Each structure stands twice: as structure tokens, then as C-alpha cells.
Amino acid sequence: FSVPNGVAPPPSLLNIFQEINSDLGTEEGREIRRGRGCLEGWTRQGVLLLNSVLTVLEKRAGSHQAQVWERFTDAVVGAVNSQLDGVVFLLWGGKAREKGMLVDRSRHHVLEAAHPSPLSATSGFFGCRHFSKTTQILDTAGKAPIDWFDVQ
Template structure:
């Protein structure tokens, strides 16, 4: 039986997309992540069990929408392995997720009743962070510093490149400058790219690149997704959770 490296259904397209040295480096990344968590698990978020959860819940073949985040939450009770999702945390209406919930409602796409976005992932929304781990705020003092120990951008890039090569159309949602830097890997015309500023409190009302990229609050992201899926005659995403 072949061992699953990252997640069932993802290993084959990743290996096919990667150059031989890149695949070797991906295997080294997996091994390094295993060792890093074995030695420092209490200092890291999300838990090791949730590290590849985005890929486990949304397969390569099932991916219809990619929403690209940045880093996992540094709080262990919020980091779920899904970008922007905070699970069943009672205080979920904060910062980025609050802005996302507001936009879903204003776009007449539904209502978020919790901060758990698992149902989105199960419907084909890949909630992918560009880096898959952070430091645990409860036990680590340097939580504001991005943890660059592991080469997660290699995995993120290859995921996007693999999806870019798919013949089935995908919607790529790029919120914020970090996500926008990865647009260069998305060049096939059958896909849709939605650009906006990041939904954080500091950025949600601020357009980017001299107004060429809309502010998150005015991006109509969910209305655009709904319309495009209908145009492609695909099943809609039920955003209400």
C-alpha cells in the first residue's frame, strides 16, 4: 500500500507538477515537519493532526474555489488547519472572520452562524494558508513573528500550480498583498481570479495598487463566486454554516 504523503488525492498531482528536485524537497519538507512537531508540538499551531486538514477535507479533484490565507492563528483554540476558520470558538466574530461574515451577508450569499468553515471545505472550498504552522501564543512569547522554520511556500506554490494546470475551472480568491504575489502562477484563462485587499481590520476598507485592486469590503467576492459557479453550471456553495 502506497503511503500518503500530504493527503489522499493530492500526492499524485503534486508529484506530477513538481520537478524531480522539487518533489525530493517536498518529501524533505514532510519529514522536517514531522520532526519539528515531534520536538516542538506544544509550541506550534495548529496541532499536528490538523496540519494538512485543508487538503484532507478538500481533495484536488473536488476543489472548486481556493481562498488563500496567510498564517494560521497563533491561538491554539482558533487554529484549525483551515484558513480563516476558528472552529466552534464562541468569540468568532473578530477581525478577518467578522469581515468575511459581513461580506457573505451583504452579497446575499447566506449567513455565517459560527466561525467553523468546515462545511465550506467539504463543498470544495480549499481554505489554504500560505504557511501551515505558527507559534502557540499561549506558551510562546514571539507569536508576532512568522515562523519560517519550514519551507511551506514550496508546498503552497505547487498546490496552486497543480490546480492551475487542471482543465476543470477553479476560482482563485486572492485577498491581500501576500496572496497577490502568487498570482503569477495562475495563468490559465479557464480559471477565475478574484482580487481584493485582506479582510483584516486594518486592510478591509483599503484598496491596493493605486485602486487597481478593490478594498475587501467592496470586492463582491461571494457574489462573484456564486455567479461564476452558476455560469459554469456547477453546484453552488452553501455559505451558511
């Protein structure tokens, strides 16, 4: 999702920002400004954004599905599940929900919604309020909140 400074954010990331602004912006009086897309600030706070498939052929969505990436990302989710406690998993889209079967829901928190893609965001991503819900979960657990506005 993240892009270097000077690169236009992809549509899915713009939809994520729109949801953050809608979910938290009015309450905090802040917003993510257009043209930004570098999420290094999130990474420094412990946020991991992980697609089930990490590469595709240019302009061919889904071109590398069912290859080595899915096994790799299953292993990443499995490692996070087994080695950490109280993780908030935000599962966006059908492929992400499938990864939810690898998560011990008695030890972690799982929030599910449609993918932020322009093709599906209006089917349950917009209005999911996952960012304020994550803040509430972390607060209840005595953990530091994520500054979702930390976008360069």
C-alpha cells in the first residue's frame, strides 16, 4: 500500500485515508492530506500491512495468486499469531478473511471488512470504523494507540 514520497498513492490507499479521515478526523480535528502515501510512520508504530500476494505482473491483478507468496504470507500470519499476544488483525477482503483462519481469536482481536479497493470499498470498507475500533482495543489493553495520521 505504501508509496515513496512523490509517487501518487494508489486508489486503495486513498480509500484507506478517506476512512481514517471519516472515522477519526472529525474527532481529532486532523486529516491526511492528499498527495501523501508513505506509511513509514505506521511501520515505526508496529503496523504491518500484508497482502496475501506480494507481487503481480503489471496491470494484471491476481497474476501471481496460488504461488509461493500465499505460503509465505501464511507463515508470516502464523508467526505473528504464535509469537505475540493481543494483536489487532484488520482483515480487508476475501483473501484476508481466509488468513483469519490462522489467527487464534482467543488471544487476538480480528476486525473484518471489504477490501478498500474502489471495486469493493462501498460494500463494507467505508464506515467500518476499524481505526477507532483499533484505538479502543489498544487503549483497553493499556497499549499505545496508533497515530494513523502519521503519513508522509
